[in-house]
Amino acid sequence: MPKKKSAKSNEDNDEEDMCERLQANFPDVGPDEAKVIMEIAEEQEFEGNEPHEVNFRGDMMVVAWGRQMPRQVEYTWMPSDQAAEDFAQEQLMSDEGECFWRDAVAAQRTTKGFKDWVDEVIRMDGWQSQLCTYDGNSYETSDGGVYWRSN
Numbered sequence: 001m002p003k004k005k006s007a008k009s010n011e012d013n014d015e016e017d018m019c020e021r022l023q024a025n026f027p028d029v030g031p032d033e034a035k036v037i038m039e040i041a042e043e044q045e046f047e048g049n050e051p052h053e054v055n056f057r058g059d060m061m062v063v064a065w066g067r068q069m070p071r072q073v074e075y076t077w078m079p080s081d082q083a084a085e086d087f088a089q090e091q092l093m094s095d096e097g098e099c100f101w102r103d104a105v106a107a108q109r110t111t112k113g114f115k116d117w118v119d120e121v122i123r124m125d126g127w128q129s130q131l132c133t134y135d136g137n138s139y140e141t142s143d144g145g146v147y148w149r150s151n
Contacts, residue, residue, distance in 0.1 A: 018050070026054040030090055032131040039141050041074050044149075058146065059083050070108060076131070082147050084138070088127035092118040 019034040029037070037051060046065050053064040053073070059079050066072035078084045091097060093115075101117050104110045112118050121129070128138050132148040139147055 018111040021050060025050065028056055029054055033061060036061070036077055036141055036143060036145060036147075040077065040139075040147055041065075044073075044075065044138060046073075057130075060087065072151070074150040075147050076150045077141065077145055079143075079145050081127075081146050084131060086120060088130040089118060089122055091130055092121060 002147060015038065018038055019031060020134075022029050022034040023031070030031050037054070039062060040046070041049065041051075043112060049065055051063045051065050052067050053062075055062045060083075061077045062074055063077065064072050066075045078087065080136055092100075097118065101110070104117065110120075128136060128148065132138050134149040134151060137148060141147060
């Protein structure tokens with residue numbers, strides 16, 4: 001006699017349905033990205049609400065809930081703490097970062113060269129000081145990634 005298949009729980013079905021909807025609405029979202037989005041939604045109490053927008057920039061994924069400001073809320077996810085640190089360093093190495101360094105030199109807050117100053121900022125303040133500008137908080141996901149509120 002063949003074994004009877006066990007019925008999936010409603011929670012499993014809901015998760016699969018949400019994963020399928022995310023992939024249908026956002027073609028670049030694969031199963032792994034969908035799981036990350038659902039995890040962020042649960043932790044940030046958006047559970048059950050589909051994001052309005054999902055954008056990718058290299059390894060970075062930006063997810064927005066809500067259609068317009070000031071109600072729109074964005075979270076940025078990266079695959080690792082190191083990826084976030086590298087991105088923060090890239091941001092500081094920009095023209096804008098160089099302006100911050102020049103201001104620090106002019107105010108006699110540093111005597112370091114530009115690259116050494118960037119390394120020191122990241123080492124002393126952490127990547128979060130550059131990327132988590134909304135509230136300074138970052139969070140880990142079960143896949144080893146990190147995310148933070150972007151706006």
